[in-house]
Amino acid sequence: MTETVLAASAAAADPASGLALDDALAAVRRALGDDPERIVRAPEPGGNVSDFAGRLLPAMIRPAHAGQVPDVVRAFARPDAPPLHAVSTGRNWGLGSREAAHDGAVRLELDGLDRIRELDVEAGHAVVEPGVTQLRLTSELTGGPRMLNVTASSGHSSVLGNALDRGVGLRRQRTDDLVGLEVVLPDGEVIRVGWWPGARSAGLPTAGLAPNPYGLGPSLLHLFTQSPFGIVTAGVVRLLPRPEAQRVLRLAFDRDRLAAAVDELRHWHVQGLVHGVLKIYDTTSATTYGTAGGPGGYLTHIALGGTAAVADAMTGEVRRRADASGLFTSFARSDQEPPAADDVVARVVEHGYAGSVAHHEEMLRSAVGRDAELVDGEGGGWIFFLPLVPFTGRDVTAALRLLDQVHEETGIRPGATVNALDADVIDLVVSLRFPREGTGPRQAHAALDRLYELFGAAGYLPYRLDVDHGDWAGRLTDPGALALTRRLRDAVDPHRVIAPGRYV
Ligand SMILES: Cc1cc2nc3c(=O)[nH]c(=O)nc-3n(C[C@H](O)[C@H](O)[C@H](O)COP(=O)(O)OP(=O)(O)OC[C@H]3O[C@@H](n4cnc5c(N)ncnc54)[C@H](O)[C@@H]3O)c2cc1C
Structure with a gap:
């Protein structure tokens, strides 16, 4: 346990802070009205789909509109009151859902602010x-x-x-x-x-x-x-x-072509043949997200668009380059070969590029087995690790090898999707799926710790953290920058009204 966690737990157990909490909640009731649905002292823990340890939760507050939030904040700006931890809809699945980073924070749920x-x-x-x-x-x-x-x-x-x-x-x-x-x-x-x-x-x-x-x-x-x-x-x-015409190209390649295919795809990106986030799913992650296991290897999704003539020209150019490279085993275009009804991933990706969430709940159900409302309570175990990796065949191959190492060491096989944010940076979405009973959670959390260590040592650093690894923000930030952040925090929030969270 970190020092901050110990301090927060001690504060939460302290009778003085209990009294300060009661005073703060009384002030909140005066401002928001005494609605037991909106102000809950010691709520039932809801769990989280990643099975991070449930944080001590002294209270939960759900304002009905934005104008009430300053009243809540002012009510907690008093000595000894616990800090506030805000969530919007709290569906930060894989990174901690609605849990705070530390024990003892009062959760401010803002889903009622929905205008x-x-x-x-x-x-x-x-x-x-x-x-x-x-x-x-x-x-x-x-x-x-x-x-x-x-x-x-x-x-x-x-x-x-x-x-x-x-x-x-x-x-x-x-x-x-x-x-x-x-x-x-x-x-x-x-x-x-x-x-x-x-x-x-x-x-x-x-x-x-x-x-x-x-x-x-x-x-x-x-x-x-x-x-x-x-x-x-x-x-x-x-x-x-919205472009006049949009489509998604799907290109498969074999496992042993990974490095060459990634370099080829990067070249297409540099030349402007890719719109949006290019995605490469390996068969483990595609199966995890709901697509029946294919022939093995990888499937790339490339969005493109413009006028119909531009989309056609881009399609023709990608096809020509794919053929010339000899790297790809199949080529499909969504306007001529829409994804099969059971290909959940390809359907989500195709609609998602066009700004639609029409198939998203199918993928969620495939991933965690439940609809959104029930993911944390009843869903199958799910953790994310989210590093950035240079967009080169060498780096992507090296990063995926680290996943093999984690599999060998822990018995958990991480899934991975390669997401090209631009022509230089890959957001590697690593998912750990695990049973939430028996040794499943322990094994998955050991795998997560290993991912941080191995990727950290290789220089593939996460850009988002989960609630158990907030200490990595300190480890991965330049000391001068960290000191400045702390000085700013002292200036903006000297009384620590807001919980430090995962990043400070
Ligand atoms: C199958 C699956 C697919 C997913 N795909 C993606 C994906 O494509 N991209 C992606 O990014 N994530 C993805 N996720 C992860 C996650 O579900 C999303 O990031 C989701 O949008 C986060 O939940 P939320 O929107 O409810 O945010 P919240 O949980 O409400 O907020 C996230 C964090 O932001 C901060 N915060 C929120 N609201 C406030 C506020 N009002 N004031 C101050 N701080 C605040 C808090 O630190 C909070 O913990 C996926 C998860 C699953 C299971």
């Missing part, structure tokens, strides 16, 4: 609250000129929650979609950082008509992603223009 405050398909942005799900926002965009960069997770997960953890969609990393945030600071003040639409028409000179997430001078936007500096009550996300 789409503004939707401008012409200009290309939406102002959403934390409880707005992918399903909700995409259903407003169906058939229109704009689309949301959706992730492959459930349609019932939060657009903003994912972006705040710097998640990855089918089109690009979600951080690229985020242009503005409304934040409640630890003293209860509400500020807006980045770009906010309508500021000009409201008489504020702070925002122009075109989005500029960085503003002028030091950029504050990402002070609040992966961050304990504030609680987010709304955000501005960009909506991508």
Whole structure:
């Protein structure tokens, strides 16, 4: 146990902090009303699908609208009160779900803040609250000129929650979609950082008509992603223009061609033949996510689009290069050969590239065996490890070899999908699937520890952390940068109203 965890547990067991919690909750009741559904002292633990140890949870608060959040924060800004840990829809499956990083934090569940405050398909942005799900926002965009960069997770997960953890969609990393945030600071003040639409028409000179997430001078936007500096009550996300024609090419290659195929695919990426996040599934991960085991080897999904003539030209060029390379064993295009009805992965990927979550719940059920509501309580065990790897055949091969090593050492075979964020960077999504009874959880957590050690030593470092490995943020951050983050935290949150979380 880390020092911070011990300190938090001690504070939670301390009668003085119990009294401070009662006082804080009384103040919250005065502000929110005395609704036992919205303010719960010592709630039942809900578990998490990764079987990380359940954190000591003194209370849970569910505000009904954004205006109540500053009241909650101010109620907890008192000596000895436990800190607050905010979640949006809390579906951070694989990294800890809705658990806090440490014992003793009061959970602030923001799924009740579910307004789409503004939707401008012409200009290309939406102002959403934390409880707005992918399903909700995409259903407003169906058939229109704009689309949301959706992730492959459930349609019932939060657009903003994912972006705040710097998640990855089918089109690009979600951080690229985020242009503005409304934040409640630890003293209860509400500020807006980045770009906010309508500021000009409201008489504020702070925002122009075109989005500029960085503003002028030091950029504050990402002070609040992966961050304990504030609680987010709304955000501005960009909506991508929908191309006239879109399709997905599927190309298979054999295991022994991995390095050469990755280098070839990178070359296509550099030449502009790939739109969105190129994905390579190995057979273990495809089976894990619901596609019946194929012939063995890998399947690549490449999205492309534009006018119909551009899509045709790109398709022809990919086909020509694939044939010339001699590396690929099959080639299919979604407009002529749609994925088979039982090919869950290919269906999710194809619809996901086009901003639809129509098949996402099928993949979730294949992965963890349950619908979104029941994943944490009853789902099959699931853990993510998320390192970035250079987009070269050599590095991808070396990274996948480390997975073989983990398999040999622990008996758990990790699944992996290779996601090219751009022509240089791979987001390697490593999943550990395990039975939640017997030795399953212990084995899976030993495998996770090994993944951190082996990938850390190789220089393939994670860009998101799970609730048990927050100490890696300190290990993997430059000491000067870490010291500055701590100084900023002392300035922004001297009384530690917000829990430190996984990253600070
Ligand atoms: C089958 C499957 C597929 C998946 N595919 C993907 C994928 O393609 N891409 C991907 O990125 N993930 C994926 N995931 C992981 C996960 O489900 C998603 O990242 C999901 O969007 C996170 O849950 P959420 O949206 O409810 O966010 P939350 O759990 O609500 O939030 C995530 C974290 O952000 C912070 N946070 C949230 N809200 C606030 C707030 N209002 N103020 C301050 N901090 C806040 C907290 O630290 C919180 O723990 C997948 C999971 C599964 C099981």
